[in-house]
Amino acid sequence: MNSKTLPVLIILVFNFGCAQDNFYFNVQPKDASVISGQSTILECNVSNTKQIIFYWTLNGDTVANTTRRYQDGSNLRITRVNREKDLGEFKCIAMNSSTGFSLFSSGASLNVMCELENVEMENNWLYFLVFVQF
Ligand SMILES: *[C@@H]1O[C@H](CO)[C@@H](O)[C@H](O)[C@H]1NC(C)=O
Ligand SMILES: *[C@@H]1O[C@H](CO)[C@@H](O)[C@H](O)[C@H]1NC(C)=O
Ligand SMILES: *[C@@H]1O[C@H](CO)[C@@H](O)[C@H](O)[C@H]1NC(C)=O
Numbered sequence: 675m676n677s678k679t680l681p682v683l684i685i686l687v688f689n690f691g692c693a694q695d696n697f698y699f700n701v702q703p704k705d706a707s708v709i710s711g712q713s714t715i716l717e718c719n720v721s722n723t724k725q726i727i728f729y730w731t732l733n734g735d736t737v738a739n740t741t742r743r744y745q746d747g748s749n750l751r752i753t754r755v756n757r758e759k760d761l762g763e764f765k766c767i768a769m770n771s772s773t774g775f776s777l778f779s780s781g782a783s784l785n786v787m788c789e790l791e792n793v794e795m796e797n798n799w800l801y802f803l804v805f806v807q808f
Contacts, residue, residue, distance in 0.1 A: 703782035718766030
C-alpha cells in the first residue's frame with residue numbers, strides 16, 4: 675500500500691459507514707392533555723423514509739393495532755383515549771428494514787382528563803337555576 679491509496683481507502687470506508695443509515699427524527703411525539711373518550715394523534719416522522727419501517731411502543735411493549743388505537747402511516751392514532759389503556763410512555767421506533775438499524779424517539783405521555791362530563795353537568799345546573807329565577 676503506498677501513501678496515495680491510503681487516503682482514498684479511508685474516504686471510502688468513511689463514506690460507506692455514513693451512507694447506510696442517515697436519518698433522524700424530524701417529528702417526535704409530544705406530551706398532550708386529552709379529555710377521556712376523545713381522539714388524539716401522536717406524531718412521528720424521520721428525515722429520510724427510504725426503507726424505513728415505523729412501529730410504536732407503550733412502556734416498552736409493541737402497540738398492537740386495534741380499532742381504538744392504531745398506527746396510521748408513521749403516526750399513532752387513538753380514536754378514544756382511555757385513562758388506563760393509554761397510561762405510560764409512548765415511543766416511536768424507526769427501523770431501516772434492510773440494515774435493522776433503529777432509532778427510538780423521545781417518550782411522550784398522555785394526560786387523560788375526566789372533567790368534561792362534570793363541568794357540563796355543573797353548567798347545565800347553573801343555566802337551569804338562572805332560567806328558573808327569571
Ligand atoms: C437504509 O439502508 C439502506 C441500505 O444500507 C440504505 O440504502 C438506505 O439509505 C437506508 N435508509 C436510511 C433512511 O438511512
Ligand atoms: C416525513 O418527512 C419527510 C422528509 O422531510 C417528508 O418528505 C415526508 O413528506 C414526511 N412525511 C409525512 C407524513 O409528513
Ligand atoms: C399496524 O398497522 C400499520 C399500518 O397498517 C403497520 O405498518 C404496522 O406494522 C402495524 N403494527 C403492528 C404491531 O402490527
